[in-house]
Amino acid sequence: MAFKVGIAGCGTVGSGVVKLLTENCKLIEERTGKKIEIAFVADLNKDKVLSLGVKPEKFFDDALKAVKEVECDAVVELIGGTGIAKEVIKEALKRKRHVITANKALLASSGQELFNLAKENKVSLKYEASVGGGIPVIKALREGLIGNRIERIYGIINGTANFILTQMSQKGLSFDEALKVAQEKGYAEADPTLDVEGIDAAHKIAVLSSLAFCRWVKTEDVYVKGIKELTPLDIEIAREEFGYSVKLLAIAKEVEGALEVRVHPTMIPEENILSSVNGVFNACLIKGDFVGETLYYGKGAGSEPTASAVVSDIVDVAVGNTFFAPECLFKGSNLRIREPDQFTSSFYLRFTAVDRPGVLAKIAQILGKYEISIKMALQKGVAFNGGVPVVMTTHPARKREINLAVKEIDQLSVILKPTFVCMIEEF
Amino acid sequence: MAFKVGIAGCGTVGSGVVKLLTENCKLIEERTGKKIEIAFVADLNKDKVLSLGVKPEKFFDDALKAVKEVECDAVVELIGGTGIAKEVIKEALKRKRHVITANKALLASSGQELFNLAKENKVSLKYEASVGGGIPVIKALREGLIGNRIERIYGIINGTANFILTQMSQKGLSFDEALKVAQEKGYAEADPTLDVEGIDAAHKIAVLSSLAFCRWVKTEDVYVKGIKELTPLDIEIAREEFGYSVKLLAIAKEVEGALEVRVHPTMIPEENILSSVNGVFNACLIKGDFVGETLYYGKGAGSEPTASAVVSDIVDVAVGNTFFAPECLFKGSNLRIREPDQFTSSFYLRFTAVDRPGVLAKIAQILGKYEISIKMALQKGVAFNGGVPVVMTTHPARKREINLAVKEIDQLSVILKPTFVCMIEEF
Incomplete structure (x- = not known):
């Protein structure tokens, strides 16, 4: 019997998911024995959805209505933001459907509420695509490193900021010049605030550190500083005089019984592998007590890479890999957040x-x-x-x-x- | 109820597993709700096993006997080689116990037989620790990238060879001198043949490519050439004149309907992130049609990193993530192996x-x-x-x-x- 997924939101990522499920449907079935079928696609842009080959009867212009009316096994939320997206997820969970989302902003603000709702309803809330685009870093942290006490996470998890810093470093551009290049290439939005101010990276490190340290971390727990003040002179001095490269690094680590979570421009030794992460690529370096340092690297954004992550979550629930969050996360933790002053x-x-x-x-x-x-x-x-x-x-x-x-x-x-x-x- | 594992073989990796399950037992239980309990430890060295805190009644000097006599949910095979290890695995599978192994040599020679036996008995045969030590690369390939047609795999998957090449490159040592340093540091065996001739890497790329391309790949399908002929002069010329670094690279790719699987010294552009993988570190670069290039990096050997991988497999079967191989692998494939001449x-x-x-x-x-x-x-x-x-x-x-x-x-x-x-x- 086919596993039916409804797709709420058909923008960049949503259309990648439809494309992947269409093109590689047979491959996934050969590998897993499960046929993944699209139950509905909800979006405001009907023409776009139909142009992807979705049948008209599967199109809805109202995601909440689609969730209420169409029978399915899982709902993929790719609307983004913290408004209607949240309503769609809650409705789906209440109807005992697994939910897959890429929505880091929502998880960083309402994660606790939504995870609890999933648990109550005995379904999964999966979110591989919320951090690092196509890189299976959530799975690595949740399952691959499960035997380890996580000591530190270092992430280059905003491709726009990393592209800008790479341009500044390799070509000596100013921040404004590099931002302009990023905008011309479609790597930065007209309003780049979320990316260059570090807010998007803060959402992501909040998601990663909740998983790693079994404690709900919210956006406001993260110390954030963006990259606008950086000059090519600092980048040059750092490299030429001290052997450092400059990255917008998201950091989470336990220090003396408190959790330090921060995002800011950081100078790191050039010989560290994170210094080789350039352009729009993302990477997470995760240090566990047994495994030591591991690194996960790939494209942190874009339609097709992010679709790859969404589909891995869909297949996980389809084959029954429904473990989605550490049990201890639901019990509360005494781990306090360290003050930036410290x-x-x-x-x-x-x-x-x-x-x-x-x-x-x-x-x-x-x-x-x-x-x-x-x-x-x-x-x-x-x-x-x-x-x-x-x-x-x-x-x-x-x-x-x-x-x-x-x-x-x-x-x-x-x-x-x-x-x-x-x-x-x-x- | 506790999930009981028997450990067959308590050498470097086995003792790491006992240590991890002892030290992080509570952490794993907090995360998963499952208590992992050691049912037996079989090894020839009783003193060593007892020194790890294993109770005498759980010690066996005969692994096959332990598998036959002790009730458990999973057996971890860490004996190595293709003799008794194979018997132990077969016995455990026939008794419907999940099996976890790090044995790439055995999987590359008898994978098809063992996987079929696991499937017949409706249990899992998991092998995260067989490639890349602590790096969760099998999980990434099997689950994280499941929506992708895999196009290419490039692996630096033998830490000994990579350490030797790094020494040759950074210090201008000859192969013999670098090998000696590796042996002094405990990174190379007295007989380094398996590592420096590329045979160990061949076993590992056979394991990875079977999983990625849904076709049984055996050691003899892999074209292998070791690193002994390399000179510091070649490494220097490659870097200074052409901008290449030299790595013992394991490569698997589909070219014109045939599968190319090979291990040999390879010159790669210095700006590729694989060039930054130095010393005993391992990395796999996996390219999928949707995700693009992803990279997985970490310690490829050693007691504790490898134990981390073994334990992730144990927990996977304990929580019910039992998907262990693509279905299509069992159906056979027409994908032929490309001749080296081509x-x-x-x-x-x-x-x-x-x-x-x-x-x-x-x-x-x-x-x-x-x-x-x-x-x-x-x-x-x-x-x-x-x-x-x-x-x-x-x-x-x-x-x-x-x-x-x-x-x-x-x-x-x-x-x-x-x-x-x-x-x-x-x-």
Whole structure:
């Protein structure tokens, strides 16, 4: 008997799913013995849906209506956002249908409510496509690494930001120039806020860390900083002087009994494999206590890669692999979220100073007052922003002390612009 | 009720499994609701088993006896080899116990027989630990990419060989010197044949390609060439002159309706992410028609990483994820194995010639006769092996013509040593 799926939302990802299920339907049946059949496709754009070869009687312009009226085994939610998408998922779960979604924003805001509803109704809520596009990283974390206590996750999980940073690094473009290239190539939206401000990556690391650390992590638990302040000069200095590349890294780790979840531009050693993740590619580095470091890499977005992830979830429920979340997630956890002030790391600091003797001493004196130990310092003999850049890296320090010191330094008359601060991750 | 596993073989991997199940038992139970219990541990070394905290009544010195006498849900075969290991697996399957194994040699020789036996008895035969140590690459291929027609697999799946090549590349060591370092560090056995001759990688790519292409691939279907002939000079020329790194690559791809499965030293572009896989790390690059390129990276061997993979299989069967092989694998396939003569690729050729005018012309003339088109040629002004190295890369050519041309060239009086030939993969 065929396994019937209804598809709610037929945009970029939805049309990829219809295409995959059409083209590779026979292949999937040969492999699993299960025939996957499309029960309905709901979207506002009828012409588009029909152009994919979907029969008119399977088309609905109202997803909620389709869920209510059409018998099926699973509903795929690809509408996006936190409005109607949520209603569709809740309706489907209440009707005891498995749900597959790519909606990280919704999971990061209402995950607990929706997972509980799935559990109550004894169906699965699967979400492989919500992080890392086609990369089966949710499955790896949920099943492949299940024997491990997860220690750390590092993700390059926003392709737009990574494309922009790669352009800035390889071609010396400014952020604005690189954004323009990304928009021309269709890798960035007209309003790129979600991507370049780190919000999309925050949704994704919230989803990953809930799964890894058995604790609901919401968007507001994630410390977020975007990439707009980065300059080609910082990227060049990081590489040429210190051997670092710069990535928008999503990080989740347990430190001294608290969970640290953050997204920000991060300098990482060039020899780390994450430095080789360029352009629109995504990667997650997951460290477990037994397995050590593992990495998952692939296209983090796009119609066909994301469809691959959606279909793996559909097949999972079709063949009975219905384990979708760790049991402990439902029991609550005492693991507290670490305050950003407490983050401890090495830092890169670029001061913009007047070209005058004694500047370095004044900066060093204030850093010393806050017990921040300087690892390397250099003064570039180039004019930048009307001053000269004075760059330092520190030994591990708390963000709190760094913030206080930088605030004090920025008030010095010899400092011309707000200091650029970037965390360094040595792994 | 606890899920009971018997462990047959308590060497490097087996002791890692006992350790993991002991230390992370509670964590696994919190996540899955299932308690995993050790039913027996069979090994010749009683002291070692007891030192791991296994109770004496659970120890057996005869694995086959343990399987026959002890009630359990699954048997983990970690004896290795194709003798008693096979008997243990067959006995367990006949008794309708799920089997988990890391035994690539056995799967590559008797996979069809064992998988059929598992299917007959309606139990699973799982083998995540057989390829890539702790990397959940079997799961990714079997489940995560199930919607994709697999086009290509590229694997760096022997850590010993990769460690040796990394040493040769980064430190300019000869093969013998690098092997010695590997042996001192415990990364290579006293008899390193299986690793450096590519045989272990051949077993693994046989396992991966059976799964990916739904056709039983056996060791003898794999074209194999080891790394002993490689010199630091070739590695240096490849990098400095052509921008290639050299890896022992396992390759499986469907070309014109035939399956090409091979393991050999391969030159690959330095900017490909596989070039960043160094030391004992392993990686598999899998290309699917929808997902595009994905990569899985981690420690390919060692007690704890491999235990992580074994335990993920145990948990899979404990929670009911029992899908272990594509259905079509049991039906047979017409996909034929491509003869090595037919492999088409770009080639790197290093001739060892006398330092005399006209040599290049003679070589080029013979290559031309076989319609092999030269892409780049260079003559290094250094003495090597009593002659001068003349290096060429070709445009895509068939291995058959390359072999014939090289044979003819090697008979020239101006050629002093057998020519070194290496395939180039441009992806």
